[in-house]
Amino acid sequence: xxxxxxxxxxxxxxxxxxxxxxxxxxxxxxxxxxxxxxxxxxxxxxxxxxxxxxxxxxxxxxxxxxxxxxxxxxxxxxxxxxxxxxxxxxxxxxxxxxxxxxxxxxxxxxxxxxxxxxxxxxxxxxxxxxxxxxxxxxxxxxxxxxxxxxxxxxxxxxxxxxxxxxxxxxxxxxxxxxxxxxxxxxxxxxxxxxxxxxxxxxxxxxxxxxxxxxxxxxxxxxxxxxxxxxxxxxxxxxxxxxxxxxxxxxxxxxxxxxxxxxxxxxxxxxxxxxxxxxxxxxxxxxxxxxxxxxxxxxxxxxxxxxxxxxxxxxxxxxxxxxxxxxxxxxxxxxxxxxxxxxxxxxxxxxxxxxxxxxxxxxxxxxxxxxxxxxxxxxxxxxxxxxxxxxxxxxxxxxxxxxxxxxxxxxxxxxxxxxxxxxxxxxxxxxxxxxxxxxxxxxxxxxxxxxxxxxxxxx
Numbered sequence: 001x002x003x004x005x006x007x008x009x010x011x012x013x014x015x016x017x018x019x020x021x022x023x024x025x026x027x028x029x030x031x032x033x034x035x036x037x038x039x040x041x042x043x044x045x046x047x048x049x050x051x052x053x054x055x056x057x058x059x060x061x062x063x064x065x066x067x068x069x070x071x072x073x074x075x076x077x078x079x080x081x082x083x084x085x086x087x088x089x090x091x092x093x094x095x096x097x098x099x100x101x102x103x104x105x106x107x108x109x110x111x112x113x114x115x116x117x118x119x120x121x122x123x124x125x126x127x128x129x130x131x132x133x134x135x136x137x138x139x140x141x142x143x144x145x146x147x148x149x150x151x152x153x154x155x156x157x158x159x160x161x162x163x164x165x166x167x168x169x170x171x172x173x174x175x176x177x178x179x180x181x182x183x184x185x186x187x188x189x190x191x192x193x194x195x196x197x198x199x200x201x202x203x204x205x206x207x208x209x210x211x212x213x214x215x216x217x218x219x220x221x222x223x224x225x226x227x228x229x230x231x232x233x234x235x236x237x238x239x240x241x242x243x244x245x246x247x248x249x250x251x252x253x254x255x256x257x258x259x260x261x262x263x264x265x266x267x268x269x270x271x272x273x274x275x276x277x278x279x280x281x282x283x284x285x286x287x288x289x290x291x292x293x294x295x296x297x298x299x300x301x302x303x304x305x306x307x308x309x310x311x312x313x314x315x316x317x318x319x320x321x322x323x324x325x326x327x328x329x330x331x332x333x334x335x336x337x338x339x340x341x342x343x344x345x346x347x348x349x350x351x352x353x354x355x356x357x358x359x360x361x362x363x364x365x366x367x368x369x370x371x372x373x374x375x376x377x378x379x380x381x382x383x384x385x386x387x388x389x390x391x392x393x394x395x396x397x398x399x400x401x402x403x404x405x406x407x408x409x410x411x412x413x414x415x416x417x418x419x420x421x422x423x424x425x426x427x428x429x430x431x432x433x434x435x436x437x438x439x440x441x442x443x444x445x446x447x448x449x450x451x452x453x454x455x456x457x458x
């Protein structure tokens with residue numbers, strides 16, 4: 001028998017075969033493109049091939065040769081650095097969505113949290129909540145970068161399974177966001193801070209954040225530790241995403257937890273997308289085995305103390321990815337499209353909402369030139385607002401989230417935790433009771449997240 005903190009050992013259970021594959025950060029077959037067009041030491045990783053076709057793979061992807069050259073000249077000096085907020089990037093690599101909207105994508109399959117709240121089986125409850133956390137990785141495989149939010153920017157969502165969601169950019173350096181979602185079954189709270197390491201043709205992303213889910217009827221609280229992510233082939237080759245490592249979902253109330261291993265991509269895609277592991281009780285005894293692929297589905301089955309399936313039981317599918325639009329430019333799901341829609345926006349939308357960003361909106365409409373110009377203008381406005389604020393001795397304070405004073409450890413560093421202060425709920429109640437039934441008109445609301453005066457004219 002192994003504990004919840006230990007990886008499977010040879011012969012030690014149903015998933016013993018995964019033991020060696022989870023120990024390396026990137027075991028996909030790779031090759032340094034030495035001497036290729038004058039670039040030294042850049043790795044090109046083809047998830048569908050071998051080491052022999054790395055140079056051919058390097059010529060593929062979204063970049064033209066001259067674009068590759070320009071991007072490399074701009075980026076090579078940042079190798080080894082955290083590039084979360086160091087550089088201004090071209091809109092060619094962006095999608096028409098901000099990080100605040102991406103935070104909302106985890107809400108697509110919240111019916112799993114509803115099921116967990118109604119479930120009487122404590123181990124199935126862990127399985128439902130864990131599958132919900134895994135479900136968002138289908139969306140996170142997209143290779144386009146979301147826009148960095150402006151300090152004070154927000155995103156609101158209503159009209160989805162009775163959920164109200166608010167997120168806010170609470171820090172610019174380092175970039176940090178906070179979010180809160182709620183319906184009759186659960187509350188979801190997150191403080192998000194990404195840490196990156198640029199490696200030349202790839203970037204490692206470490207989720208230095210805290211996620212808490214409270215199930216209202218069940219009266220339990222869950223904590224999530226997600227795996228890191230690696231974005232491969234940023235400049236050379238086709239960009240793709242992998243998240244090899246360990247995910248831990250812990251019921252802080254009971255001590256039950258799931259320990260799940262995201263397999264790294266190997267030869268010709270072997271192991272890519274696969275997730276395997278167990279749900280353990282508080283005594284670290286395996287109770288359910290879980291298996292599946294984060295881009296398809298997850299299933300579970302009762303198991304014995306050795307992790308073997310119990311006789312007479314079968315795998316039960318917990319989650320399955322919903323149908324997606326065919327040939328979508330940005331690989332959006334139907335739900336992702338809703339995040340940009342004003343159908344999911346509340347009445348009297350906050351002027352700081354991501355939907356109203358002119359750079360994001362221009363890119364959504366396919367005007368890349370205007371998007372780039374608007375992006376530069378917003379970035380200069382952000383600098384001007386900071387100068388004005390600091391010159392007058394003012395300090396930025398988030399509207400909807402307060403610094404809790406709690407410091408929580410993560411595998412990648414400590415994090416200052418922000419907590420939802422309830423003011424948005426009060427704000428929304430006042431607006432909803434006002435009798436206002438105005439339609440949201442994007443042309444009538446100017447994007448304005450600035451707290452120290454409107455610097456749009458500067």
